[in-house]
Each structure stands twice: as C-alpha cells, then as structure tokens.
Amino acid sequence: MMWRNRFNAAVWCVSVRYLSVNELEVLISREEIAGRVAEIGKQITADSAGEAVIFVGVLKGAAVFLSDLVRQVKLDATFDFIGVASYGNPSEQGKVWDSTGEVRLTKDVDRSLRDKNVILVEDILDTGLTLTFIKRLLLGHQPQSFRVAVLLDKPSRRKLAIQADYVGFTIPDKFVVGYGLDYAEQYRNLPDICVLPDVG
Numbered sequence: 568m569m570w571r572n573r574f575n576a577a578v579w580c581v582s583v584r585y586l587s588v589n590e591l592e593v594l595i596s597r598e599e600i601a602g603r604v605a606e607i608g609k610q611i612t613a614d615s616a617g618e619a620v621i622f623v624g625v626l627k628g629a630a631v632f633l634s635d636l637v638r639q640v641k642l643d644a645t646f647d648f649i650g651v652a653s654y655g656n657p658s659e660q661g662k663v664w665d666s667t668g669e670v671r672l673t674k675d676v677d678r679s680l681r682d683k684n685v686i687l688v689e690d691i692l693d694t695g696l697t698l699t700f701i702k703r704l705l706l707g708h709q710p711q712s713f714r715v716a717v718l719l720d721k722p723s724r725r726k727l728a729i730q731a732d733y734v735g736f737t738i739p740d741k742f743v744v745g746y747g748l749d750y751a752e753q754y755r756n757l758p759d760i761c762v763l764p765d766v767g
C-alpha cells in the first residue's frame with residue numbers, strides 16, 4: 568500500500584522505519600498529560616454534578632485518554648466505544664493522516680444514547696471532518712446532552728468549524744504519536760506525546 572505525504576513523496580507502509588523513543592522529540596510529557604487529564608476530569612465532574620454520564624471513545628486513538636480520564640471523574644459514569652475509518656483518496660495528494668471527508672462507521676455504540684448525557688472522547692481534533700461526522704451521527708440518537716473532550720487540538724488545520732468543550736492541549740501543525748496516537752498503528756503505547764519527524 569502506498570501513501571503520499573504533503574510533499575507528494577511516496578510513502579510505503581512496509582518501509583515505515585520504527586524510530587526508537589530516544590530518536591523522538593517529546594512534545595508533551597507524561598507528567599504534563601497526567602496533570603491536564605486530572606484538571607479536565609475535575610472540570611467534567613463539576614459541570615455534570617448530579618448527572619449520570621456516558622463517555623464514548625473513538626477507537627483506537629482515544630482508548631488511552633479515555634481510560635485515564637474516566638478514572639479522574641467522580642460521577643455516575645459508564646463508557647462505550649465507536650470506530651470510524653476514513654476512505655482513502657489515492658488521487659488526492661493529501662497528507663497521510665488527512666480525512667477525505669468521507670468517514671464511515673466501523674463500530675457503533677453497544678447501547679442507545681437516547682436521553683443520555685454523552686461526552687465524546689477523541690484523541691485529536693485536526694481538520695474537524697471526523698468529529699463533524701461523529702457528532703452528526705451521535706446527535707441522531709437524541710441524547711439529553713452532548714459534549715466533546717479532545718486531548719489535542721490543531722486549530723491551524725481546521726477545515727470545518729467545530730470545537731471541543733474540553734481541550735487537553737492546543738498544539739502546532741506537527742504530526743504527533745504516543746498516548747494512543749499512532750503512525751501506521753505504531754507508537755500508540757508511548758507514554759509521552761512525541762513529534763514524528765518527516766511526516767506531514
């Protein structure tokens with residue numbers, strides 16, 4: 568399988584070299600992440616006092632963030648996951664991680680969200696195409712309330728006007744991995760958020 572990056576250079580899946588942790592620049596350390604996740608958990612606890620909430624994580628990138636976040640929330644809370652995939656567009660000289668706007672559901676929530684207080688948990692808000700698709704889909708369930716928590720926000724790349732209610736960190740236009748975020752499925756298990764050079 569071949570991708571093209573923003574400089575229109577061919578990138579072959581099979582040729583992705585795994586960079587070791589000490590070759591990567593740490594953008595946000597595990598300590599900073601833990602501190603910010605605790606703050607967001609506190610904020611959600613205050614904003615939702617007296618309510619039952621359901622966190623809906625977007626697979627797979629949000630799994631790590633969700634598992635830390637829910638343990639910082641002191642509420643009657645449950646969680647579920649949805650999966651989405653972006654259709655690739657080989658004719659477009661797009662970036663390797665760009666959504667084309669054509670997003671499809673690969674896993675739906677297990678239970679109805681009707682009349683629930685839903686907090687969608689996403690790893691990163693980039694162009695906004697994925698979140699816009701998911702938001703429209705989940706609002707179709709007619710939840711009582713709907714809010715969005717994202718670990719990272721790259722506002723400089725936004726194509727659709729959409730914002731999160733809770734943002735961990737606003738970051739520059741760099742490709743990042745770790746703490747759930749991947750490049751070709753690698754690096755999700757890194758405890759820090761690191762910049763992956765030469766991707767973009």
Ligand code: IMP
Nearest residue numbers: 664666692693694695696697742743748
């Ligand atoms: P959007 O539809 O462009 O907002 O893309 C959101 C999705 O793109 C995220 O859920 C990630 O899967 C992926 N993504 C965007 N930027 C990055 C990045 O820097 N590292 C890893 N994945 C990214």
